[in-house]
Amino acid sequence: DRASVAYFGAGPSALPTSVLETAAASLINHNGSGLSLVEQSHRSALSGQILQNAKDSFLKITNATADTHTVLFMAGGGTLQFSAVVYNLFTAWALKNPERAQNGERGACEYLITGGWSSKAADEAKRLVGEENVNVVLDSRNYHHAGEAKKFGNIPDSEEWKGNLKAGKDSAFVYFCDNETVDGVEFPKGSPVDVLGEDPDRIVVADMSSNILSRTFDASKFGVVFAGAQKNVGSTGVTIVLLRNDILSLLASGGSLPPKLTPLIPVTPVMMHYPTISKAGSLYNTLPIFDVYIAGLTLTKLLQRDESGKTALAQQEAESDLKAKLLYDVLDKYENIYHVVPAKKVRSRMNICFRIKAPGDEAKFIKGGEEIGLLGLKGHRSVGGIRISNYNAVGVDSVKKLVQYLEEYAKVVL
Numbered sequence: 001d002r003a004s005v006a007y008f009g010a011g012p013s014a015l016p017t018s019v020l021e022t023a024a025a026s027l028i029n030h031n032g033s034g035l036s037l038v039e040q041s042h043r044s045a046l047s048g049q050i051l052q053n054a055k056d057s058f059l060k061i062t063n064a065t066a067d068t069h070t071v072l073f074m075a076g077g078g079t080l081q082f083s084a085v086v087y088n089l090f091t092a093w094a095l096k097n098p099e100r101a102q103n104g105e106r107g108a109c110e111y112l113i114t115g116g117w118s119s120k121a122a123d124e125a126k127r128l129v130g131e132e133n134v135n136v137v138l139d140s141r142n143y144h145h146a147g148e149a150k151k152f153g154n155i156p157d158s159e160e161w162k163g164n165l166k167a168g169k170d171s172a173f174v175y176f177c178d179n180e181t182v183d184g185v186e187f188p189k190g191s192p193v194d195v196l197g198e199d200p201d202r203i204v205v206a207d208m209s210s211n212i213l214s215r216t217f218d219a220s221k222f223g224v225v226f227a228g229a230q231k232n233v234g235s236t237g238v239t240i241v242l243l244r245n246d247i248l249s250l251l252a253s254g255g256s257l258p259p260k261l262t263p264l265i266p267v268t269p270v271m272m273h274y275p276t277i278s279k280a281g282s283l284y285n286t287l288p289i290f291d292v293y294i295a296g297l298t299l300t301k302l303l304q305r306d307e308s309g310k311t312a313l314a315q316q317e318a319e320s321d322l323k324a325k326l327l328y329d330v331l332d333k334y335e336n337i338y339h340v341v342p343a344k345k346v347r348s349r350m351n352i353c354f355r356i357k358a359p360g361d362e363a364k365f366i367k368g369g370e371e372i373g374l375l376g377l378k379g380h381r382s383v384g385g386i387r388i389s390n391y392n393a394v395g396v397d398s399v400k401k402l403v404q405y406l407e408e409y410a411k412v413v414l
């Protein structure tokens with residue numbers, strides 16, 4: 001049963017049992033209505049309440065307000081946002097700079113590539129607007145430990161790449177991935193947005209799919225934050241987009257449907273057009289309300305942690321840090337057995353990627369873990385190794401069980 005396993009999968013990932021129990025009941029008979037929630041209209045009052053609760057809770061947790069930010073629920077995963085930010089923010093650039101746009105300019109989009117996901121996002125931008133309009137500010141494959149083949153695992157100090165940025169007024173947006181799920185690399189808190197934000201004209205976009213709600217962040221510094229729900233927030237099927245209202249207003253000034261501005265600015269497909277989705281209250285088409293419900297239950301549970309003096313997110317952050325520390329400590333203690341892949345200062349608190357040095361031992365380690373109920377430890381197929389995903393719903397108890405296994409495994413080998 002659930003109590004006997006600890007799940008460290010990278011996404012979809014563990015959810016609180018109480019959330020799943022409530023959702024399970026709702027799948028048959030939602031709140032005594034006699035209907036399953038998946039049978040209810042997305043436009044019913046009941047669905048409206050579910051959406052509103054999820055939006056309000058998300059804003060409250062992230063310390064943003066409806067005055068400054070809009071929350072959108074969209075389908076298509078984090079991957080759809082790779083495209084959506086390009087379409088919308090080139091349009092925003094053209095609306096802000098009509099004369100330059102009419103003269104055939106379109107600004108550049110800029111990418112900090114620090115792992116597989118930001119690399120994929122940059123590739124999509126290249127496909128949509130042409131390689132020559134994508135400025136790769138940083139490719140961290142060039143900065144891994146000296147002497148090793150080019151691969152992700154480190155992020156250089158901003159002094160190394162700051163000079164590659166365009167001026168904010170020439171930039172449609174700058175994009176980074178806050179936590180690289182496959183490579184186990186996370187930007188230290190407050191970085192790089194503090195550096196990027198020095199130019200007030202620059203719009204910062206962050207993919208927080210795998211570390212959203214695991215630490216506090218200053219929403220005012222981001223133009224767009226997006227996150228697929230299936231890691232720290234809920235089930236697969238909805239993506240949360242946190243959009244700054246000044247950008248939304250600018251986009252809305254282009255018309256209620258995506259405009260054709262100049263031949264160089266691609267027309268945004270309607271399902272990605274932020275003002276269209278916003279105007280419809282995220283219900284331009286049939287949104288999977290059941291997934292929004294699960295997200296809302298998780299958010300409500302997180303908010304219950306609110307205590308005088310310390311916000312829910314600050315408490316979650318402390319817990320995430322503690323769990324990550326327990327894991328890295330044991331991996332470092334047995335450094336002859338285990339090798340943590342990323343450089344120390346950018347180790348992810350969410351996805352702990354390591355190798356077992358002895359050849360052939362990783363399969364043995366994973367199998368041994370499965371036998372005692374420690375599941376989901378296999379690294380991503382593109383990089384191999386072991387990956388422990390330490391999302392919000394992974395309890396301290398589960399982490400302690402895994403720490404004990406890591407200890408015992410190392411002692412047997414030593």
Ligand code: PMP
Binds near residue numbers: 078080181207209
């Ligand atoms: N960004 C990051 C950081 C991710 O971890 C993932 C998926 N694991 C994605 C984007 C893509 O998300 P999706 O599969 O929801 O499209």
